[in-house]
Amino acid sequence: MNERAETAAQLASADTPLVLQRVLFAGPTPDTDADLYATIAGGGDRTRTSVHARHGATIDTDTYFGRVPAPYFERWTTVTSVDLTFDFETTGRAHAVVRGCDSDGQVHVVARLELEGAGAVTSTVPLDRYSDGGSLWVGFIADDGDLTISDAVWSTTAPHRIRAAAVAICTFNRPADCVATLTALASDQLTRERLTAVYVVDQGTDAVCDEPGFDQTSAALGERLTYIRQPNLGGAGGFTRGISEAVAHEEDLDLILMDDDIRCEPETPLRLAAFASVTPDPTIVGAQMLYLMNPTRLHVGAEYADLHTLRAGRWAKNALHDADMLTRRQDRPADAGYNGWWTCLLPAEVITALGLPLPMFFQWDDIEYGIRAAGTAGVQTVTLPGAAVWHMDFSRKDNDDWTMYFSIRNSLITAALHSDLDVKSLSTRMFREISQHIVAMQYGLAYTMIRGIEDFLTGPDILADGGRTALVDIRRERAAFGETVMHRESDVPGVNYRELPVHPAGFEPAKDRFDVVLAKRAATQLAGRVVRGCVAIPPTDAHWWHVSLFDQAVVADASGNGVRLRTRDTGLARTLGARNLKVRWAFRADAANVRKAFQAALPTLTSPANWQRLFTTE
Known part of the structure; x- marks a missing residue:
């Protein structure tokens, strides 16, 4: 030590x-x-x-x-x-x-x-x-x-030895939010005194250190605060830099990772650190998430990822979901498969045993780490009721953006590392989902998913630069698809949004008929047998089986930040459909070998030497 x-x-x-x-x-x-x-x-x-x-x-x-x-x-x-x-x-x-x-x-x-x-x-x-x-x-x-x-x-x-506790915050161009979180930690005397260090890893161009209030908060934290600037390596790179700095200075440590855009309850780090101090074995202890826009509602009591369907955020048995905590209790314990890094405690022993996170850039890095902890080292994750922060509601985030590339690619990497990777089932599932986006005139989203699968199939080399090239490429490539652009309601090209007829969805098709309906929608779209003109569709009704009935639709974004104009393009639909089919067969042919390659590369990818190379590469 x-x-x-x-x-x-x-x-x-x-x-x-x-x-x-x-x-x-x-x-x-x-x-x-x-x-x-x-x-x-x-x-x-x-x-x-x-x-x-x-x-x-x-x-x-x-x-x-x-x-x-x-x-x-x-x-x-x-x-x-x-x-x-x-x-x-x-x-x-x-x-x-x-x-x-x-x-x-x-x-x-x-x-x-x-x-x-x-x-x-x-x-x-x-x-x-x-x-x-x-x-x-x-x-x-x-x-x-x-x-x-x-x-x-x-x-x-108290146990004979009370371990040190520190916080690491990863931030990117959210200086006001980051300063607010730091201020919350600094303003609570018990929290401030309990923390031996606070690391801020700033990867943005809008520097936190220039934000009003930073100097006062920095003075309050004193020598506890370490402020680090580095190139943008996504959440994975920011948190990993914080982890690396913390364990280099304190080997007997509980490190609490925090997002920059939370509303912090400064009691929560105290509760996480106290709980971790009395576990018989090193345990990952995570905070729950309350919704920022609906602040009495709980996101989920505990969650896990279903690697057979590439779905994260599945609520565990006995866990509440989207529950009003003014009226509900969490009376039955729920077993978590992982905890999101909006606020989550990692013991140093776990980091030593597992290695560092994967250089995935963004999405699934926390999920993969929690699954790796359980599968490789037998480390339990406990999501602790009554320890929480407020975070933006996930329902307020639309999935049609560049982050979907990292979500699909990184979920496949996680499944390759920690499951039997049912290639046939996954290829069918992904083909179906991409096809649904195509008929819903979300051509950019379909393309984004295809690119994520293609890059997964290139193997571990796709992670060589920590995701920086992939970020630039996917954002540039998505710009070619008109419906990926967000518009103000008053500024939709060629459309008076306020005069459009609103078309709510009808009855959802039976699940066992989804593929039949999907095939029919694709055929009618290619043949042009759709409702002509432009319609308005609320985000809650923007199901693929509904939007695909129209020639053009203005769909309000789930974030509430604007609307998107979707326009039928049969040429683009044919091109993406062919590419979707091609990547399906490529996945079936190559995924098993790619899985072995990622498993073999895991120790190198998560090594301190690899991350140090990434931290110092401009």
Whole structure:
């Protein structure tokens, strides 16, 4: 262990408490819905760490951020009990009630604590009945006087050695968002003191260091902050640079990766680091994602990737999906296959055992790493309820952009490395999906997918420059397809968008008839037997089997940033159809050998030497 690691790791005495999570009564910013933290009935005032309840009022932390995910501690850590500690002051009688629930949501009282005058209270709760599910939380009742609660925490006895924790943020041309995240970390005293280092890897041309507020935040973080500029190597390259820098300075480390465009809850790094400190084996601990545009809704409780269908973001058994966390509990534990790197903790031992991420540039790098951790080293990923950040809703992102190239290419690389790669099934599935895009007049998207498959088939050499050439090429090539261009509603070429008839979709064809309908749509399009003129189609109705009925359609983008004009082009459809068929047969012929090539190249691709070459190549 190097000198910095010796000073960063902390030795704890036998009775030192480890705070697992604070009982917070409000969010980090005034616009955060406080009911995600605590509810107040009967009148009261709150700050982040204290609450004042008036006579007769009730405070309840049976909330998203208020509950202790007891089954996760019982199942994946060495914790056998937790201590609730808080300060109180009351002008009359009051009491606190510790409650729990089981996997079916049935609530029971764990302890009742009478409060009178002022003082501090500690209540110990055994974790011996939550392996199947449930939660713990506390409520406070001001019976016949005012009641103030402050500095409430859930804790346990600290392990002998508390590991260092650091944060690495990858950013590209989001300086305001990045500074906001840094400010959130710096403004919370406990978080700031817990972190030994914060690495910012800036790959953009709009430098974070020039953003207003950066100097103040940098001063607050002091020597903890390391700011790095490098060429754009995508999220994979940015995070890998942060990983490389962190483990070079601290070998006994838990590193928390963070996106630049999140709204940060500074409590979350504390909860991730605390949980990781009490796991018996090195464990990847991930935060959940709440939607930025719908901030009380949970993206998914835990997720996995289906490599047989190349689909990520499948919600795990027992996991909630798109759920309103003001009304739902996560009572049953869910097993994650990976965790997105919007915020995710990687222990240094895992990095040492696995090597670095693949130089995929963007998309699936976090997924591949989580799958590799489980398959190669037996490392569990735990997505921890009550630890979350806010991130842009995925439903607000349209898939018709250059990122689809990396998604299809990198999902194939991941499947080649970590599955049996059912070549026949995958070739049929991809051929069908590309054909659907062609009949939907998404010619650029079809082309993008074909290019991703073609480049996968070239083998590991496609990753030689970390994806920089592929990014430039696919963005340039997509520009040749008119429907890839986003327009303002008032500026659609040759069309008055506001006067177009709106055509919602009819009934969806039966799944077992999709291929028949697809063939018919292709034939009628090539023959010109479509509805003439231009129509408007909402994004929720832009299914391939509906859009393909028309000669021209203006489709609103799912992001809400504009519209796209899709125009039938039979010549382009024939060209792409032929290329789609060609790549299908090439995939069937070559994919097995390409799979072996990627497996053989994995140690070299993920080596520090390869990444150092990429970091220093302009």
